[in-house]
Amino acid sequence: MRHFSIDTISTWERFYRANFINCLSGFKSANLIGTVNKEGQPNLAVFSSVVHLGSDPALIGFVNRPLAAAPHTIQNITATGIYTINHIHPSFVAQAHQSSAKYPEEVNEFEAVGLTPLFIDNIIAPFVSESIIKYSLQLVEIVPIKHNNTFLVIGEITNVIMEETLIGLDGFISLDSAQSMVSLGLDAYFTTNLVARYGYAKPDKVIKKTH
Amino acid sequence: MRHFSIDTISTWERFYRANFINCLSGFKSANLIGTVNKEGQPNLAVFSSVVHLGSDPALIGFVNRPLAAAPHTIQNITATGIYTINHIHPSFVAQAHQSSAKYPEEVNEFEAVGLTPLFIDNIIAPFVSESIIKYSLQLVEIVPIKHNNTFLVIGEITNVIMEETLIGLDGFISLDSAQSMVSLGLDAYFTTNLVARYGYAKPDKVIKKTH
Numbered sequence: 001m002r003h004f005s006i007d008t009i010s011t012w013e014r015f016y017r018a019n020f021i022n023c024l025s026g027f028k029s030a031n032l033i034g035t036v037n038k039e040g041q042p043n044l045a046v047f048s049s050v051v052h053l054g055s056d057p058a059l060i061g062f063v064n065r066p067l068a069a070a071p072h073t074i075q076n077i078t079a080t081g082i083y084t085i086n087h088i089h090p091s092f093v094a095q096a097h098q099s100s101a102k103y104p105e106e107v108n109e110f111e112a113v114g115l116t117p118l119f120i121d122n123i124i125a126p127f128v129s130e131s132i133i134k135y136s137l138q139l140v141e142i143v144p145i146k147h148n149n150t151f152l153v154i155g156e157i158t159n160v161i162m163e164e165t166l167i168g169l170d171g172f173i174s175l176d177s178a179q180s181m182v183s184l185g186l187d188a189y190f191t192t193n194l195v196a197r198y199g200y201a202k203p204d205k206v207i208k209k210t211h
Numbered sequence: 212m213r214h215f216s217i218d219t220i221s222t223w224e225r226f227y228r229a230n231f232i233n234c235l236s237g238f239k240s241a242n243l244i245g246t247v248n249k250e251g252q253p254n255l256a257v258f259s260s261v262v263h264l265g266s267d268p269a270l271i272g273f274v275n276r277p278l279a280a281a282p283h284t285i286q287n288i289t290a291t292g293i294y295t296i297n298h299i300h301p302s303f304v305a306q307a308h309q310s311s312a313k314y315p316e317e318v319n320e321f322e323a324v325g326l327t328p329l330f331i332d333n334i335i336a337p338f339v340s341e342s343i344i345k346y347s348l349q350l351v352e353i354v355p356i357k358h359n360n361t362f363l364v365i366g367e368i369t370n371v372i373m374e375e376t377l378i379g380l381d382g383f384i385s386l387d388s389a390q391s392m393v394s395l396g397l398d399a400y401f402t403t404n405l406v407a408r409y410g411y412a413k414p415d416k417v418i419k420k421t422h
Contacts, residue, residue, distance in 0.1 A: 019382035021266035026240025055232035171230035192401035201312035
């Protein structure tokens with residue numbers, strides 16, 4: 001095994017280092033976040049930083065890069081308080097990745113990349129029609145991370161749109177059956193294969209697969 | 212598609228709802244975090260909430276559950292400032308999952324589940340010897356998330372231990388070759404299959420696979 005110190009890694013070329021550090025932190029869920037600005041202009045962007053914060057209340061976080069690098073999603077969420085998170089699947093992953101391009105604010109990324117906005121009930125943020133699993137959120141708090149000018153955006157789930165048949169008897173969602181994707185590094189996308197489920201671990205329990 | 216409101220989801224049984232909400236937020240990287248307490252007692256626990264915060268400085272976050280539910284890792288990091296993150300692979304995923312059991316503080320989870328602590332140079336936190344990709348961190352900040360009493364623990368990468376052959380020409384790490392796993396819900400683990408890499412997206416660029 002090689003041992004790389006941060007002093008060495010810091011000397012690496014910018015994109016090489018960014019790919020390396022991004023990959024090192026592991027696979028991430030691949031999602032599109034849908035918003036509208038104050039004028040109702042839709043915006044869509046890829047995020048790989050969605051993190052589960054708790055299930056009661058159902059809180060989800062995501063990391064927004066510094067404002068200068070990624071202004072639209074966080075501005076729209078600040079303005080409206082409402083956003084959608086939409087799982088990415090192989091049938092539209094190329095379009096989804098293309099939404100990470102830096103389009104001007106006046107461009108509707110749905111139109112630019114060829115995905116279909118879907119408005120449901122009175123939820124003002126657009127869902128991605130092509131996405132098999134999607135949910136809307138109400139903004140709870142934006143936590144500034146001062147060390148690198150990023151933001152942890154925290155929202156509470158308000159609505160979930162998906163086929164009921166994907167939900168197991170214990171609440172487990174077969175994301176592998178839905179082909180929800182994972183992303184890695186700056187530009188790679190993967191599907192998954194179930195290896196095992198183990199059940200709730202207890203100190204005195206023998207380890208065994210439950211599925 | 213079914214439409215589930217949070218008012219409906221809130222009525223669901225606790226573990227069913229936890230599995231559902233955990234799955235909804237998507238696949239996560241499956242990692243073991245290694246620490247020591249002030250007396251040098253090793254601790255090891257599974258975390259599925261590692262998130263990339265930035266590559267320069269190389270900042271990684273993870274979510275620690277409320278203190279009453281998960282006290283040891285965050286206490287040790289607060290006390291020593293040093294921890295390791297170790298990718299989980301199929302060869303030891305059962306042992307890794309077992310480390311999520313609530314062992315008393317005096318139990319060394321490495322011994323309890325059958326994994327090998329590895330101390331490198333002057334890094335006081337143990338790595339997992341069996342892990343193919345692992346790194347150490349220096350604590351930067353613990354951000355309390357007041358809405359559900361969780362914590363975003365932010366660290367800066369200090370050292371990376373892995374085979375150099377896993378790193379591509381552009382800094383991309385073949386986590387699928389290394390069989391680094393993803394987790395889902397409360398207890399499921401997956402491997403991955405590369406679908407595509409797309410390169411850096413630009414507004415005027417035609418979408419195409421680069422790999």
